[in-house]
Amino acid sequence: APTVAVEGVHKRYETTDGAGTTALADVSFTIDPGEFVTVVGPSGCGKTTLARLVGGFESPTSGRVLVDETPVTSPAPDRAMVFQAYHLFPWLSVQENVAFGLVEQGVAEDVRNERVEAMLELVGLSDRASAYPAELSGGMKQRVGLARALAVDPGLLLMDEPFGSVDSQTRRRLQRELLDIWRTVEKTVVFVTHDIQEAVLMSDRVLVLTGTPGRVRDDVTVELPRPRD
Ligand code: ADP
Ligand code: ADP
Numbered sequence: 001a002p003t004v005a006v007e008g009v010h011k012r013y014e015t016t017d018g019a020g021t022t023a024l025a026d027v028s029f030t031i032d033p034g035e036f037v038t039v040v041g042p043s044g045c046g047k048t049t050l051a052r053l054v055g056g057f058e059s060p061t062s063g064r065v066l067v068d069e070t071p072v073t074s075p076a077p078d079r080a081m082v083f084q085a086y087h088l089f090p091w092l093s094v095q096e097n098v099a100f101g102l103v104e105q106g107v108a109e110d111v112r113n114e115r116v117e118a119m120l121e122l123v124g125l126s127d128r129a130s131a132y133p134a135e136l137s138g139g140m141k142q143r144v145g146l147a148r149a150l151a152v153d154p155g156l157l158l159m160d161e162p163f164g165s166v167d168s169q170t171r172r173r174l175q176r177e178l179l180d181i182w183r184t185v186e187k188t189v190v191f192v193t194h195d196i197q198e199a200v201l202m203s204d205r206v207l208v209l210t211g212t213p214g215r216v217r218d219d220v221t222v223e224l225p226r227p228r229d
Helices: 047-055 095-105 108-124 139-151 168-185 196-202
Strands: 004-013 020-030 035-041 061-069 079-084 154-158 188-195 205-208 215-221
Touching: 004 047, 020 061, 020 215, 035 047, 035 196, 047 061, 047 079, 047 154, 047 188, 047 196, 079 139, 095 108, 095 139, 108 139, 108 196, 139 168, 168 196, 196 205
Parallel strands: 035 188, 035 205, 079 154, 154 188
Antiparallel strands: 004 020, 004 061, 205 215
């Protein structure tokens, strides 16, 4: 799993009316290989922007984002993202959604099928392989999103409010499942949430962003018992 270094990052979005928004100012931190870090802060403080910068979906206006000491300039299969709103392809079945990144990478069909099966088993959806997203509950869709992200075996998993669209009971179950999975897969995880309780529950290390533009207000270590059944 990779190291992540964010060094003096500023991000400004220019808008056509010339106003523009500075989303992040002077943000610096590092993440060790295999670490699970939560990023918490109020709406608008730049959490999504930060996740997108680390994923290579945005470029910093100044400063640098390094993954394993290499500057991030574009998205790469080694950095997978899971979104709040699922972003599943509605015209593809569950197994086709999970296979998507592998197809893009030109992975041979037999290897691909095996990998898809393993991922669906990991997230407990083997029996829904041929269902379509519209036929699934929110929690199930979120598990498909996670399986799709994990299928390409990324070293770095970026999760942007991944459990923000499901009810609280389902959220607690998914939180537990994600931690159980993380303990087995050796991935560096950046987990974005606006919910401080969720942030502290998911990880010992909590990066607190505040303000507009967002700055790192705290980088704290809190040791609590992790959620368990
Ligand atoms: P958060 O995830 O913490 O809610 P965001 O990263 O989504 O914060 O947004 C931070 C700030 O940047 C907000 O003021 C938002 O309006 C602005 N912003 C985000 N994306 C864009 C964009 N593509 N164009 C212009 N402004 C944006
Ligand atoms: P999850 O924790 O996956 O969100 P729910 O608690 O919403 O699951 O639902 C429990 C079970 O009910 C699911 O495992 C699924 O079999 C079924 N189910 C729920 N919602 C739907 C739906 N919209 N379409 C089909 N089956 C559903």
